[in-house]
Amino acid sequence: MHEIIICEKPKASEKIASALSGKAIKKNYKRVPYYELQNNGKKTTVLAAVGHLYSLAPTKRGKKIFDVDWVPLYEKDKSKKYVKNYIDAIKKLSKDADTFIHACDYDIEGTLIGYNALKYACGDESVNKAVRMKFSTLTTEDITEAYQNPITLDLNQVDSGIARHVLDFLFGVNISKYLTDSVMKATKRYIQLSAGRVQTPTLSILVDREKEIHKFIPEPYWLIKARLEGKITADHKKGKIFQKEDADGILADVENKDAKIKKIDLKKTKKPRPFPFDLGSLQSEAYSLFGFNPKKTQQIAQNLYTEGYTSYPRTSSQKLPKSIGYPKILKKLSKSAAFRKQVDKLKKPYKPNEGKKTDEAHPAIHPTGSMPKGLAKDSQKLYELITYRFISVFGEDGLVETMKTDLTIGSQNFIFTRKRTVKMGWQEQYPFRKVENDDFPPISEGDVLKVKKIISEEKETKPPARYNQASLIRELEKRGLGTKSTRANIISILYDRKYVEGNKIKVNFLGEHLIDTLKKYSQKITSEELTREFEEKLEGIMGGEAQKDNIIAEAKVEITSILDDIEKNKLKIGEELYDAYRKSMIVGECKCGKNLILIDSPRGDPFVGCSGYPECKSTYSLPRGAVILKTKCEKCDLPLISYGKPRQRACLDLKCGREGREPTNEVVGTCPDCGNELIKRSGRYGEFIGCRGFPKCRFTKSIEEKS
DNA sequence: GCAAGGTC
Numbered sequence: 039m040h041e042i043i044i045c046e047k048p049k050a051s052e053k054i055a056s057a058l059s060g061k062a063i064k065k066n067y068k069r070v071p072y073y074e075l076q077n078n079g080k081k082t083t084v085l086a087a088v089g090h091l092y093s094l095a096p097t098k099r100g101k102k103i104f105d106v107d108w109v110p111l112y113e114k115d116k117s118k119k120y121v122k123n124y125i126d127a128i129k130k131l132s133k134d135a136d137t138f139i140h141a142c143d144y145d146i147e148g149t150l151i152g153y154n155a156l157k158y159a160c161g162d163e164s165v166n167k168a169v170r171m172k173f174s175t176l177t178t179e180d181i182t183e184a185y186q187n188p189i190t191l192d193l194n195q196v197d198s199g200i201a202r203h204v205l206d207f208l209f210g211v212n213i214s215k216y217l218t219d220s221v222m223k224a225t226k227r228y229i230q231l232s233a234g235r236v237q238t239p240t241l242s243i244l245v246d247r248e249k250e251i252h253k254f255i256p257e258p259y260w261l262i263k264a265r266l267e268g269k270i271t272a273d274h275k276k277g278k279i280f281q282k283e284d285a286d287g288i289l290a291d292v293e294n295k296d297a298k299i300k301k302i303d304l305k306k307t308k309k310p311r312p313f314p315f316d317l318g319s320l321q322s323e324a325y326s327l328f329g330f331n332p333k334k335t336q337q338i339a340q341n342l343y344t345e346g347y348t349s350y351p352r353t354s355s356q357k358l359p360k361s362i363g364y365p366k367i368l369k370k371l372s373k374s375a376a377f378r379k380q381v382d383k384l385k386k387p388y389k390p391n392e393g394k395k396t397d398e399a400h401p402a403i404h405p406t407g408s409m410p411k412g413l414a415k416d417s418q419k420l421y422e423l424i425t426y427r428f429i430s431v432f433g434e435d436g437l438v439e440t441m442k443t444d445l446t447i448g449s450q451n452f453i454f455t456r457k458r459t460v461k462m463g464w465q466e467q468y469p470f471r472k473v474e475n476d477d478f479p480p481i482s483e484g485d486v487l488k489v490k491k492i493i494s495e496e497k498e499t500k501p502p503a504r505y506n507q508a509s510l511i512r513e514l515e516k517r518g519l520g521t522k523s524t525r526a527n528i529i530s531i532l533y534d535r536k537y538v539e540g541n542k543i544k545v546n547f548l549g550e551h552l553i554d555t556l557k558k559y560s561q562k563i564t565s566e567e568l569t570r571e572f573e574e575k576l577e578g579i580m581g582g583e584a585q586k587d588n589i590i591a592e593a594k595v596e597i598t599s600i601l602d603d604i605e606k607n608k609l610k611i612g613e614e615l616y617d618a619y620r621k622s623m624i625v626g627e628c629k630c631g632k633n634l635i636l637i638d639s640p641r642g643d644p645f646v647g648c649s650g651y652p653e654c655k656s657t658y659s660l661p662r663g664a665v666i667l668k669t670k671c672e673k674c675d676l677p678l679i680s681y682g683k684p685r686q687r688a689c690l691d692l693k694c695g696r697e698g699r700e701p702t703n704e705v706v707g708t709c710p711d712c713g714n715e716l717i718k719r720s721g722r723y724g725e726f727i728g729c730r731g732f733p734k735c736r737f738t739k740s741i742e743e744k745s
Numbered sequence: 746g747c748a749a750g751g752t753c
Contacts, residue, residue, distance in 0.1 A: 047752060089752030103747090111751095120753060147751055203750075210748030218747070234748045344753070352752085524750060531748095 041082040042135040042164075043171075044128070044155050046142035049350065050176060051086035054141055057181035058082070070127040083131050087142065088124050092154045094207045101219075102601060103211055104594055106204060108154060128159040135160070138168040140191055141184075143399045146576070149192065150199030165191070174398050177361045197586040198579040204590050205572060208597055209563060210234035216604045217552075217615065224612025229619050232535060233556060235568050236520045237528050241537055241545070242564045243513060245553045247505060248545045254501035260285035264452055265491040266297050268479045272445060272452035278497075285494055292447040292492055299485045301444040309436035311464045313356040313393035314402035315427055317522045318515050320351070323427075325508035327470050328419055332507050332526035338420045339403065347410045348424050352523045353400035356393025358431065362401055364388055368432070370407030371425065380429050380467040390431045404428045426468050433464030441478050447489060504542040517566055536622050551618035555611055560600045620649065625666040626677035626690070630654040634677070634690075636666065646690060658690050671696055 045051040048071055055062035055073030062075040062084070073084040092108040093115070112121045132138075138160060142152035149170075156164045169188035173180040210233065217231040262274040262285060279285045315323070320339065321332035330338070339351035349362075358364060365388060372378040392402075405425045413421060441456040456476040459465070465473055481487070505513065511525050520528050532538045537549030556564050562571075578584030604611060623636040625646060632650035646666070648654040660666075664681035671678055671689040673696045680687050689696040 087752080090750065091752095093750095094748090118753090124753095143751090151751065199750095203748090206749050208748090212747080214747040216747095228746090230746070232747060236749065340753075521750070523752085528749085 039080040039137065040135045041080060041137040041139065042132045042160065043082060043084045043139040043141050044152050044160075045084065045086045046148055046151055047088060048086040050141070050143075051084045053176040054181050055084040057176075057178040058084075058185060067127040067130060068123040070123045072127060072131060083135070085128050085131060086124065087128070087151050087155050088121060090147075090151055090154070091121055091125050091128075092158055094203055101215075102598065103215070104208065106207055108158060110158075125159050128155055132160040132164070135164070136167070138164045139171055139185075139188065140168050141171040141173075144172050144174065145398060146195060146199045146202065146580075149195045150203070153191070153196045153199075175359070175361070175401075176399070177359075192580075194580050194582050198576040201579055201586045201589055202572065202576055205575075205593050206235055208590075208593055209568070212597055212601055213556075213560065213563060213604075216601050216608075217555075217611070220604065220608040220612035221616050221619075222612070224609045225616045227616060229616065230535060231552065231615065232531070233552075233560075233563055235563065235572065236514075236524070237531055238553070238556060238563050239519055239566050239569070240510070240514060240528055241532055241549055242553050243517075244505060244510070244532075244538060244543055244545050245550050247502060248550065251501040251504070256498040256500070258282075258496060258498055261495045261497060262288055262292075263493045263495065264292070264297065264447055264489050265493065267488045267490060268481070270454060270479055270487070272297070272443075272454040275444075275451040275453050278499075288450050289492060289494055292450050292489070295448045295489065297445045297447045297452065297487045297489050299443060299445050299481055299483055299487065302481070302483050303440075303442040303444075305440045305442070306460065307438055307440060309438050309459075309463065309465070311391040311431060311433055311435055312427065312468065313391060314358050314404060314431050315424060316354045316356050316393075316395055316397070316402055317351055318354070318511055318525075319356075320403055320424070321511055321526065322508040323470075324420060324423060325506065327423065328416070330416065330420070331530075332511050333530050334416075335420065336526050338417050339424075342410070342417060342421055342424070345410065346406060346408050347421060348406060349402075349404050350400045351403055353397045353403060354395050354522050355397035355400055355402045356395045357397075358390040358392060358402050358404060358428075362404065364390065364404075364432070367405060367407040368429070370409070371405060371429070373409055377425065377429065380426070383466060384429070384432045385434065388432045392431075423470065426470070430464040430467035433467045434461075436463035436465050437461035438474055439478075443481070445487075447492075504540075504544060506542055510543065519566060519569060536619070546622035547618040548615070548622040551615060555615065559603050559607075559611075624649075626670070627675070628654060628656055629674075629676075630656065634658075666690070 043051075043054060045054055051071070051073060055075060059075035059077065062073040064071060064073055066072070070086070072086065075082050075084070091111055093111045094106045095109045095114050096103045097105045097107045110121065110125055111118045138156055140149075140152040140156065142148035153165065156168055168191050170191045171181075171184040172189055173184040214232040214234070217233065218229070221227060221229055221231065257280065259278040259280045260282070261278065264272045266272060274288060279288070313319070317336070317339070321335045324330040324335040325332065336351065339348065342348040343351050368381050368384070368388065372381050403424055405421070405428055410418075410421055437460045439458050439460045443454050445452050456478050457474040458476050458478060459473050462473065465471070507526075507529055510529060514520050514525050532549070535548075536546055537552060538545050553564055562568050575584065575589050579586050579589065620635060624633045625636050626634045628634045628648040628650065630648060630650055632648055632654060634646050635649050637645055637647050645660055646658040648656045660679065661681040664679045667678045667680055667687070669678045670676065671691075671694060674689060674691060674694040676690045676694065678687050679690050
């Protein structure tokens with residue numbers, strides 16, 4: 039007897055092997071780990087996939103791609119070479135097997151991962167023999183229970199997984215191809231265009247926000263403030279005053295009058311302990327504290343996990359079940375003096391604060407207790423963030439005292455608020471955020487204070503803010519678009535295609551025009567509707583009320599009509615999209631008066647050239663990794679670029695004679711929050727102004743765009 | 746080349 043267990047990933051195979059036997063032996067085949075164990079004379083081999091091992095690919099050449107089949111992932115994607123060893127290991131080690139257990143995650147994708155591994159690596163026969171382990175956590179109890187009570191492999195669930203892949207492929211690949219072809223036919227130029235069930239609605243959310251901003255009409259309002267003796271600034275209780283006459287009336291009323299303290303309200307409120315991190319909240323926090331984009335956070339977290347320092351990062355759980363053994367983890371962390379200082383303050387027995395969100399397969403992100411050595415700077419930052427957050431979850435609630443003071447000047451009501459921390463609690467374990475620390479002025483009810491100055495500030499209402507990568511991820515999560523593992527990637531595709539740019543995500547002409555075009559030819563792909571429709575259809579297949587093949591056939595009819603429609607109008611579509619693309623690539627003005635354009639050809643390095651080519655032959659090469667800035671060179675008016683490590687600035691024309699290549703962190707002012715220097719920083723997605731005191735002070739502001 | 750979904 040030889041039994042094979044197939045798991046979704048290497049970490050899972052390790053846990054499953056050790057749960058089934060204390061004597062599992064770890065072996066390697068072509069550097070792929072697997073486990074062997076003996077049970078009453080029966081040999082069991084525990085094997086691992088690495089997520090999907092197979093991917094869809096066209097089987098026939100043609101303009102419309104409707105025939106697809108599974109091929110090994112490494113054949114399609116050259117960056118996935120490591121997958122070959124995993125497939126080879128499964129093929130080789132399952133040769134003489136007679137029993138097959140499918141032990142991948144119990145969800146649609148997991149079911150399909152295991153099914154394809156069985157079908158294409160172990161052979162068709164293995165599918166018929168296979169049984170399914172169903173577990174929700176990788177604890178010894180759950181695994182043993184699932185092993186002893188296997189269920190039959192649900193082929194409806196498999197079909198539903200296949201349908202999801204095929205539908206996404208047919209819609210995404212075909213529409214993308216037709217858009218790109220339109221540009222090619224109309225202009226003989228290649229620009230990579232794409233559309234998909236998730237990326238297009240995501241872009242559409244950004245376009246909608248852009249339109250809101252565009253149509254926003256600012257409204258003037260006034261804020262009236264009173265500077266009092268004792269360094270107090272009180273605000274008029276009405277807040278925004280939209281009528282100038284009202285503001286003037288208030289000013290007349292308060293003129294030359296003292297302030298009387300009417301009421302002082304002292305209140306203590308809890309500052310509750312935070313939740314442990316799930317992937318989305320980690321991405322959000324690392325963005326706001328360190329400026330890491332979500333993709334970067336995900337990559338670093340993946341490395342920390344692979345090295346064994348932190349737990350599995352692709353989780354939506356905010357739970358820390360007892361089974362992870364947190365007393366032991368906290369004890370191990372105490373080997374570091376800095377962590378010990380905080381762990382020692384925790385009250386026993388340890389009880390974590392938990393959020394509502396759960397995950398079928400993984401707990402919240404936490405350190406394992408294995409201490410990292412020699413981490414790169416950014417990895418160290420993220421590791422400490424995860425670890426301090428983990429410790430703080432066991433801390434005590436903080437306590438903030440609020441002083442709310444009502445006062446009158448003439449017959450007008452003013453108010454000011456001060457906050458101070460009376461108990462740090464968990465904030466001692468989580469040293470990343472500013473702690474409230476205002477002075478409470480020594481005043482009592484009935485006191486009369488001198489008014490030093492009355493200020494009337496004229497302001498304007500502001501349009502809704504643009505999304506940044508962190509807030510966009512939160513929005514996608516809210517709408518159920520994409521998955522925790524794919525959202526960061528989807529956003530990065532929008533940048534790569536030049537649909538959007540900037541830290542505060544701004545849609546380019548190309549992005550906006552693409553959505554306009556698709557709304558004409560395939561309204562559905564621009565909205566969340568398609569995701570909702572897929573969900574219903576997959577539900578139907580899973581319940582046995584619908585057939586996978588029928589649903590795919592229906593989709594083909596629908597897609598054919600969309601594609602034929604695009605085909606009929608391809609010259610117009612192609613020309614317009616190309617025009618929008620050119621406009622998106624404008625980076626400044628050429629000396630000849632025409633536009634300078636970033637030329638990003640699929641062959642060769644990107645460079646800057648004139649839109650007046652061939653009349654004007656000006657071109658400028660770009661150093662590797664250069665970002666073109668909105669700021670102009672003070673000598674020759676061409677745009678400046680920022681490049682290299684550490685970031686330096688130079689003129690686009692390196693020969694223009696501009697002095698110096700000062701570092702990009704030039705001082706541009708004083709931080710209104712903490713008084714430190716404000717410096718210009720630049721990231722991959724553009725420039726912004728930040729505080730020198732970062733991360734203690736998190737003040738940032740965008741650089742005004744000159745238009 | 747093109748999607749979205751797993752994972753190293």
